[in-house]
Amino acid sequence: MDRKKALLKAFQRGHLLTLDNTMYRDWIEKFIIGETKGDIGSGDLTSKAVMRKNKKLKAAVVSRQSGIIAGLEEVILLYKRYRIKAIQKKKDGDRIRKGDRILDLEGEEKDLLKIERSALDLMQRMSGIATLTNKTIRAVKNKVQIAPTRKTQWRYLDKKSVFVGGGLTHRLALWESILIKDNHLKALKREGMKNPIEISLKRAWQHRKKANFIEIEVTEKEQAIKAATIFKKFSDIPCLIMLDNMPPKRIKATITRLKKLNLYSHVLLEASGGITPANEKKFARTGVDVISMGYLTHSSKALDIKQFIL
Numbered sequence: 001m002d003r004k005k006a007l008l009k010a011f012q013r014g015h016l017l018t019l020d021n022t023m024y025r026d027w028i029e030k031f032i033i034g035e036t037k038g039d040i041g042s043g044d045l046t047s048k049a050v051m052r053k054n055k056k057l058k059a060a061v062v063s064r065q066s067g068i069i070a071g072l073e074e075v076i077l078l079y080k081r082y083r084i085k086a087i088q089k090k091k092d093g094d095r096i097r098k099g100d101r102i103l104d105l106e107g108e109e110k111d112l113l114k115i116e117r118s119a120l121d122l123m124q125r126m127s128g129i130a131t132l133t134n135k136t137i138r139a140v141k142n143k144v145q146i147a148p149t150r151k152t153q154w155r156y157l158d159k160k161s162v163f164v165g166g167g168l169t170h171r172l173a174l175w176e177s178i179l180i181k182d183n184h185l186k187a188l189k190r191e192g193m194k195n196p197i198e199i200s201l202k203r204a205w206q207h208r209k210k211a212n213f214i215e216i217e218v219t220e221k222e223q224a225i226k227a228a229t230i231f232k233k234f235s236d237i238p239c240l241i242m243l244d245n246m247p248p249k250r251i252k253a254t255i256t257r258l259k260k261l262n263l264y265s266h267v268l269l270e271a272s273g274g275i276t277p278a279n280e281k282k283f284a285r286t287g288v289d290v291i292s293m294g295y296l297t298h299s300s301k302a303l304d305i306k307q308f309i310l
Contacts, residue, residue: 001265001266003268003289006238006268007145007168007238007268007289007290008168009212009213009238010177010212010213010215010238010240010268011145011147011168011169011170011171011213011290012163012168012169013159013169013172013176013212014159014160014163014164014168014169016172017156017159017160017163017169018073019073019074019077024156027155027156028074028077028156031155031156031157032074032077032078032118032122032157033077033078033081035118036078036081036115036118039118040114044110044113044114047110047113047114053109054108054109054110055108055109056106056107056108056109057106057107057108057109057112057309057310058104058105058106058309058310059104059105059106059107059112059307059308059309059310060101060102060103060104060105060307060308060310061101061102061103061105061119061120061123061305061306061307061308062099062100062101062102062305062306062307062308063096063097063098063099063100063102063303063304063305064098064099064304064305064306065098065303065304065305066095066096066097066098067095067096067127067128067130067131067303068093068094068095068096068127068130068131068133068134068164068165069090069091069092069093069094069096069102069123069127069130069303070092070093070123070126070127070129070130070160070161070164070165071092071122071123071125071126071127071157071161072088072090072091072092072102072103072123073092074122074126074157075103075119075122075123076088076103078115078118078119078122079105079107079115079119082107082111082114082115083107083108083111084105084106084107084111084112084115085105085106085107086103086104086105087103087104087105088102088103089101089102089103089104090102090103092164093130093164093165102123102305105307109309112307112309116307119307120305120306120307121302122157123303123305124302124303124304124305125154125157125158125161125300125302126157126158126160126161126164127161127302127303127305128161128300128301128302128303129148129158129161129162129165129296129297129300130161130162130164130165131165131300131303132165132295132296132300132301133146133148133161133162133164133165133166133167133296134165134166136167136277136280136293136296137165137166137167139277139280139281140280140281140284140291141284143284143285144283144284144288144289144290144291145167145168145289145290145291146162146166146167146168146290146291146293146296147162147167147168147169147170147270147290147291147292147293148162148167148169148170148292148293148294148296148297149170149272149292149293149294149297150170150171151294151297151298152297152298154297155173156172158296158297159172161297162296162297167296168290170292171212171213176211176212177211177212177213177214177215178204178207178208178211178213178214178215179215179216179217179242180200180201180204180214180215180216180217181217182217182219182244184200185197185200188200197216197218197223197226197227197230198226198230200216201214201216201227201230201231202230205234208234208236208237211237212237212238213237213238213239213240214231214234214237214238214239214240215239215240215241215242215270216240216241216242217242217244217272218241218242218243218244219243219244219245219246221250221253221254221257224241224243224254224258225254225257225258225261225263227241227267228241228258228261228263228264228266228267229261229263231263231266231267232263232266232267234266238268239266239267239268240267240268240269240270241267241268241269241270242270242271242272242292243269243270243271243272243288244272244273245272245273245274246271246273248279248282248283248285248286251269251271251283251286251287251288252286252287255269255286255287255288268289268290269287269288269289269290270288270289270290270291270292271283271286271288271290271291271292272291272292272293275291275292275293275295276293276295276299277295280293
């Protein structure tokens with residue numbers, strides 16, 4: 001098995017997160033454009049109350065911090081919806097420095113103020129995640145692939161941010177892949193099943209044509225061996241074992257055992273649970289194929305980006 005090729009097939013969906021993709025564009029229309037409409041409501045009351053004129057002005061979006069820029073495709077669509085012309089000076093994935101101009105804007109003053117916060121929030125969050133992802137990849141020296149989890153309310157935007165930063169997207173949504181977690185195994189036990197790992201994987205196999213990959217979460221070495229033994233019989237779809245909340249030493253021991261049993265080459269291995277910048281290097285040295293980190297999305301800091309009227 002070509003491990004890298006199989007992992008990319010399973011976990012990389014970043015190419016779908018573009019406005020050229022109808023699914024993604026429709027979601028952006030609902031999540032970003034729709035939410036912005038809700039924020040504005042009947043109009044920006046402050047601007048209506050304070051401003052007597054509404055001149056056409058030029059503005060610039062400038063970085064006040066170094067990092068990786070993300071979210072430009074989405075904010076340009078947002079600006080367009082509010083009659084603001086946006087000219088890119090940078091593109092998604094570019095490394096930017098403090099003082100770099102990201103976008104040039106032109107529009108009516110009230111429109112520029114009306115949409116300012118929504119656009120900046122989007123760029124700041126996405127750029128912060130992209131920057132943290134890129135920093136993590138450099139810290140582990142590309143020894144292992146990096147992916148996010150689904151622990152976010154920003155869904156596709158956070159996944160795209162990780163992708164722009166150089167990471168994998170993992171599962172985009174519940175409908176696209178099979179990931180058997182501990183609660184699924186507990187549900188089988190309540191059905192009276194004595195071998196929940198075996199039963200869950202055999203049932204999952206029946207639905208493989210609808211899935212990008214099949215993965216099962218385990219917490220012990222023997223569970224990993226049992227899952228890998230069953231996966232050895234499968235083919236034509238990436239099969240993964242998530243080593244959940246296992247410390248690096250136990251992960252290493254598990255991989256060593258899988259190799260001795262001639263099971264390693266039939267599965268991909270993911271480490272997940274409690275992985276942060278403080279311990280990411282230890283996990284990167286275990287031999288897993290990918291590390292998934294909720295930290296990338298729930299603990300990233302927004303990149304400092306500002307809009308200036310020229």
